[in-house]
Amino acid sequence: MTPAGLPESAQVVVIGAGVSGCSIARELTKYTPDIVIIDRESDVADATTKANNAEVHSGIGEKIGTLKAKLNVRGNALYDDFVSGLGVDFRRQGLLIVITPRTLPEEVAARMPRSVHDFVLKQVMPRLIMLNARRKGIPGLRMVSRAEVYRMEPHVTRSAVAGVFDPTYGMVAPYKLTIALAEHSVMNGARVFLNTEVSGVNVKDGRVLGVTTNRGDIRAPIVVNAAGVFADEVADMAGAGGFRIHPRKGASLLFDREETREYVHSSVSEFRVRGKTKAHSKGGGAMPTLEGNLQLGPTAIETDDKFDTSISAEEIQEIFDRFYYLLPDFPRSAMISAFSGIRAPTEEEDFIIGPSEAARGFVNVAGIQSPGLASAPAIVEMVMVFLHDLGVPRQPRSDFDPVRPAPPRFAELSNEERDRLIAGDPRYGHVICRCEQVTEAEVVNAAHGIIPATTMDGVKRRTRTGMGRCQGGFCGYRVAQILAREMGVPVTDMTKDGDGSWVFTTGKKTIAV
Amino acid sequence: MKKTRKPQLAVIGAGPAGLGAALAASGAGLRDVMLIERDFELGGILPQCIHDGFGSIVFKEVMTGPEYAQRFVEEIRRTDVEIMLNTMVLDMGPDMRITAVNDREGIVEIEPESIVLAMGCRERTRHQVMLPGFRPAGVITAGAAQRDINIEGLMPGRKIVILGSGDIGLIMARRFTLEGARVEGVYELMDHPGGITRNVVQCLRDFEIPLHLSHTVSFIHGRKRVEAVTVAEVDADLKPRKETERFVPCDTLCLSVGLIPENELSKHAGIQLDPVTAGPFVDERMETTVDGIFACGNVVNVFDLVDYVTHSAQVAGRGAAEYVLQGRKRQSPVKVVAGRNVKYVVPQFVSDLNRDVDFYFRVEHPERAVTARILADGKPLAGKKHKMVRPPEMLKQTTEALDVSTGEKTRELTVEVIPGGE
Known part of the structure; x- marks a missing residue:
C-alpha cells in the first residue's frame, strides 16, 4: 500500500x-x-x-x-x-521477417535486371539479415523458404519471396x-x-x-x-x-480475439530497405498478443506535443494500407481498439x-x-x-523476497481451479466483464493490490475489464460501482484515468416532471 | 464430482427472446426447461427501456419496456421453467455441452437435449466505426448511457453530441434532455435517419433537437474528458469533407452506430453465421445449422420491434419442443434468396414447406410505392403493398403452407421489393 x-x-x-x-x-x-x-x-x-x-x-x-x-x-x-x-x-513467439518484391526501394529495384532482382531478394537479402544478426550477437536466426513462409503463416501475401525467422523475439x-x-x-x-x-x-x-x-x-x-x-x-x-x-507518436490497432486467434502465430513483418527517406521505426508488424488478439502497428509520427496520444484517420488508414499488402485478407471489420503512445x-x-x-x-x-x-x-x-x-x-x-504473487485470473484457470476459488470466495463466481470473463473478485483484488487500482483504466490494466470486443459497454458501470465500493467513495468520484477524467456527473440527478 | 445437469432445453439469455422461447417450449409440453441469465433479473435490455412503444403487435397495447417484460416474467413464474440468474455461460461446444458459472454452485456443466440461443446483441463501439482522436472519458454507447441513467441513476454527461440516429440514439437524445442535459445535436452519416420515423418525430422534433444528416464526427478532442468533437459533412464516399468541419464543444459523445448480434458462443458451437445478418443461418423453425440448437431474437438479426423478437422466440421455443418430443429430422432445405431491394431475409432456409412461415426482411434503400412479395421458383405467392419502405423498418410477410398451395416441389424462394404499390 x-x-x-x-x-x-x-x-x-x-x-x-x-x-x-x-x-x-x-x-x-x-x-x-x-x-x-x-x-x-x-x-x-x-x-x-x-x-x-x-x-x-x-x-x-x-x-x-x-x-x-x-x-x-x-x-x-x-x-x-x-x-x-x-x-x-513472457512468450518467445519469434518474428518472421518476410522478404517481398517491395523489400528494395523502387528506384533501386528499377536499376536491376529482373533476374538479378530475384536473386538479390531470394538469396542475398536473407543472408544480409543473418549476417547482420551474427555481427550483433543475436542467436538462432534461420533462413526460411517461400514454401515454409506459407506453412508457418498461411495468411502472408502470395508475393512473398523468402523469409528469416528470428526465434528470440x-x-x-x-x-x-x-x-x-x-x-x-x-x-x-x-x-x-x-x-x-x-x-x-x-x-x-x-x-x-x-x-x-x-x-x-x-x-x-x-x-x-x-x-x-x-x-x-x-x-x-x-x-x-x-x-x-522530441516526442514521436506510435499507434497500433487491436482486433477481436474471437476473429483473429491464430491468424498469425509468430510476429510477422515485411522487410523493407528504406530509400532516401529517413525513417525511425522498424516498420511495425502483425503480431498475436499474449491473449490472442491480432495487433497491427506501430506507426512513427513526429509530433510537438508530449501529450498527443490521439490517432488520426490518416494514421489508421496508413496501418491498413501497409498490412493489406503483407496480409491481404486480414479481418478489417474485427478491429476493436486503437491506441497511441509517445516515444x-x-x-x-x-x-x-x-x-x-x-x-x-x-x-x-x-x-x-x-x-x-x-x-x-x-x-x-x-x-x-x-x-x-x-x-x-x-x-x-538476505531478506529480499524473490516472488511477487500474481492474483488469479479466472479466464485462464481450469474449471477445477475455478471451483476451488469460488468455494473460498463466491465473488469469483460472479463474471462482470463478459468479453474477457473477469470476475468481481478480480476487480476487488485490483482495488486492494500492492499498488491499488484507483481508476477505471487502472482496473482495466490489472484485470482486462473493458479490453474486449464491447470495450466496456456492458461492464463500465459495474467496474465503477465495485471500485467505488472497495475504495469507500461515492461512485461519482470515479475517473477513467485520474484527475479530470470524470465518468459520471456529480450533481444530483433531477427528475423532470 | 458435481452432477452434470441434463435438461430437455437450455435457453441462453432471459431477455424478451429467451423469455418467449422458454414459455413457448414449456407451453408445447417440455417439462424440464432451464433459463440461464447473466444479469440479476429477468428481462434483458427491457428494464432500461422505460420509453413506450412496446407490445403493439403482441399485446395490442402500448407499453414500456419494463411493462412488456413484466408480462412474461409473471407468466414464466407460473410455469416450472427453472430460472438461473447471475449465471454466465462461459462456453458451449459442438456437442451441446454448456459450461456456466455462478456464485452459488460454482462451475455448472449442462448437457441439454436442445438449446435456444437468445443472447441478444451488443453495441458497435467508436473503434469499430474508426472514430479518430483522443481516448478520453465521455465517449459512451447509447445503450450503456441508457443503463447508467435509467437503472443505475448515474448521469454520464451534461453537454451531449450524439453520433448515429439509430433508435437508441434517438431515444437517448430525448432521455438526456428530460434529465436536464443539453443535446447539441444528432449527427447521422447516411442521408436518411437510422431509426424509425416515430422516434425521429417524438424524440428529436418534439424537443427541437437538430438532426444533421450526411454528417459524421471526424475527431474527438480532450485528453482526460471529452472537450469537443469536430463534425463534418460527408462526401459521396461517406468521408468527411475538410472544408465543412466545425468544432462543437461538449463533454460527452454518445454513440448509436449499430448493433452486432452476440454470437461468440454460436461460433464455438460450430454454428454457421450469415455474413449479412452476423447471426446464425436459421430455417423456418429458427433452427441453426447444428441440429437441436435454435436461435431467436437479436442474436439472429437485429429486429426493430420487440414484438417480432417475441414472435421469433415463440417459433424457436416450439421448434425446440418439437425436436425433443418428436425427434423430427430436417428435410433438405430450400434457400431463401434476397431479391430486388432486399438486404437480407430471415429465415435464410425453409426445411418444411408444409407449414406457414414468417419472413422478416429489410430493404437496402428507402423506396416509395412498392410491393413486397415472395416468389416460389419465380411464381408470386404472397405480396403486400407499402406506401414507403425504409431500411430501419423491418418488413414481415407470412406465407401459407407452400407445397400444399402450389402442389409441386419448390426449389428456391425469393423475397423482393418491386415498384408499384399504394
Whole structure:
C-alpha cells in the first residue's frame, strides 16, 4: 500500500514509474529497501509504457555500434530471468521477417535486371539479415523458404519471396510487467508515490540533495531520472541536461480475439530497405498478443506535443494500407481498439544512460524509446554499476523476497481451479466483464493490490475489464460501482484515468416532471 | 464430482427472446426447461427501456419496456421453467455441452437435449466505426448511457453530441434532455435517419433537437474528458469533407452506430453465421445449422420491434419442443434468396414447406410505392403493398403452407421489393 505522506528522505529517488524506472527500482531493492518511486500520473505504467506495443525485440532492427543495439541484444538474453518470480507472462513467439518484391526501394529495384532482382531478394537479402544478426550477437536466426513462409503463416501475401525467422523475439504486456515490477519493489521495501510531479532537482556544490515535488521535498543522495518524454526537462532541473526529447507518436490497432486467434502465430513483418527517406521505426508488424488478439502497428509520427496520444484517420488508414499488402485478407471489420503512445527519442536517436558530472548522484536514463522494453534488463545492469559506485550497497540483502504473487485470473484457470476459488470466495463466481470473463473478485483484488487500482483504466490494466470486443459497454458501470465500493467513495468520484477524467456527473440527478 | 445437469432445453439469455422461447417450449409440453441469465433479473435490455412503444403487435397495447417484460416474467413464474440468474455461460461446444458459472454452485456443466440461443446483441463501439482522436472519458454507447441513467441513476454527461440516429440514439437524445442535459445535436452519416420515423418525430422534433444528416464526427478532442468533437459533412464516399468541419464543444459523445448480434458462443458451437445478418443461418423453425440448437431474437438479426423478437422466440421455443418430443429430422432445405431491394431475409432456409412461415426482411434503400412479395421458383405467392419502405423498418410477410398451395416441389424462394404499390 502506498503511504499517504512523502518521506523526508530516501537513499534513492527514482523519477518515473514506467518500465525503466520500475525495473531499476526493483533491482535496487535487492540491495536496499530505502527506495522511493514518484510519478506524475495516477498509476504506474500510465504514460509511454501503457501504449508500448509489447514487443521484446531481438535487436535485429538496431544499428550496429549504438547503445540501443548493445542493450537490446543483452536485454533480450536476460529476459527469462528478468521476469521470473513476477507472475507475468513472457512468450518467445519469434518474428518472421518476410522478404517481398517491395523489400528494395523502387528506384533501386528499377536499376536491376529482373533476374538479378530475384536473386538479390531470394538469396542475398536473407543472408544480409543473418549476417547482420551474427555481427550483433543475436542467436538462432534461420533462413526460411517461400514454401515454409506459407506453412508457418498461411495468411502472408502470395508475393512473398523468402523469409528469416528470428526465434528470440518475444512479447510481454508492458503495463502488467511494470505493475508487477512496482509491486515487487514495494514488497521489498520501496515506496511509490503517484500524482507526484517533480518541479525541481536540488543540487548544491555539484551534488544532488534531493527533489522538490508538488507534494513536498524528498532528500536523497541519488536521483534516477527515468522520466520518459519529460527526461530532458527533469535533467535540465539538475543542470544535467543538454539533450532534447522530441516526442514521436506510435499507434497500433487491436482486433477481436474471437476473429483473429491464430491468424498469425509468430510476429510477422515485411522487410523493407528504406530509400532516401529517413525513417525511425522498424516498420511495425502483425503480431498475436499474449491473449490472442491480432495487433497491427506501430506507426512513427513526429509530433510537438508530449501529450498527443490521439490517432488520426490518416494514421489508421496508413496501418491498413501497409498490412493489406503483407496480409491481404486480414479481418478489417474485427478491429476493436486503437491506441497511441509517445516515444521519447533524443536527437541522436540513442539511449542516454549515465551519471551526471555536473550533479553527482544524478543518473540519467533518458531517450528510452523502442527497444526500451526489450533493453530494460540490460539498462538495469548498466545503471546498477553507476548506482553502486554512487553508494548503493554492493552486498545483496538476505531478506529480499524473490516472488511477487500474481492474483488469479479466472479466464485462464481450469474449471477445477475455478471451483476451488469460488468455494473460498463466491465473488469469483460472479463474471462482470463478459468479453474477457473477469470476475468481481478480480476487480476487488485490483482495488486492494500492492499498488491499488484507483481508476477505471487502472482496473482495466490489472484485470482486462473493458479490453474486449464491447470495450466496456456492458461492464463500465459495474467496474465503477465495485471500485467505488472497495475504495469507500461515492461512485461519482470515479475517473477513467485520474484527475479530470470524470465518468459520471456529480450533481444530483433531477427528475423532470 | 458435481452432477452434470441434463435438461430437455437450455435457453441462453432471459431477455424478451429467451423469455418467449422458454414459455413457448414449456407451453408445447417440455417439462424440464432451464433459463440461464447473466444479469440479476429477468428481462434483458427491457428494464432500461422505460420509453413506450412496446407490445403493439403482441399485446395490442402500448407499453414500456419494463411493462412488456413484466408480462412474461409473471407468466414464466407460473410455469416450472427453472430460472438461473447471475449465471454466465462461459462456453458451449459442438456437442451441446454448456459450461456456466455462478456464485452459488460454482462451475455448472449442462448437457441439454436442445438449446435456444437468445443472447441478444451488443453495441458497435467508436473503434469499430474508426472514430479518430483522443481516448478520453465521455465517449459512451447509447445503450450503456441508457443503463447508467435509467437503472443505475448515474448521469454520464451534461453537454451531449450524439453520433448515429439509430433508435437508441434517438431515444437517448430525448432521455438526456428530460434529465436536464443539453443535446447539441444528432449527427447521422447516411442521408436518411437510422431509426424509425416515430422516434425521429417524438424524440428529436418534439424537443427541437437538430438532426444533421450526411454528417459524421471526424475527431474527438480532450485528453482526460471529452472537450469537443469536430463534425463534418460527408462526401459521396461517406468521408468527411475538410472544408465543412466545425468544432462543437461538449463533454460527452454518445454513440448509436449499430448493433452486432452476440454470437461468440454460436461460433464455438460450430454454428454457421450469415455474413449479412452476423447471426446464425436459421430455417423456418429458427433452427441453426447444428441440429437441436435454435436461435431467436437479436442474436439472429437485429429486429426493430420487440414484438417480432417475441414472435421469433415463440417459433424457436416450439421448434425446440418439437425436436425433443418428436425427434423430427430436417428435410433438405430450400434457400431463401434476397431479391430486388432486399438486404437480407430471415429465415435464410425453409426445411418444411408444409407449414406457414414468417419472413422478416429489410430493404437496402428507402423506396416509395412498392410491393413486397415472395416468389416460389419465380411464381408470386404472397405480396403486400407499402406506401414507403425504409431500411430501419423491418418488413414481415407470412406465407401459407407452400407445397400444399402450389402442389409441386419448390426449389428456391425469393423475397423482393418491386415498384408499384399504394
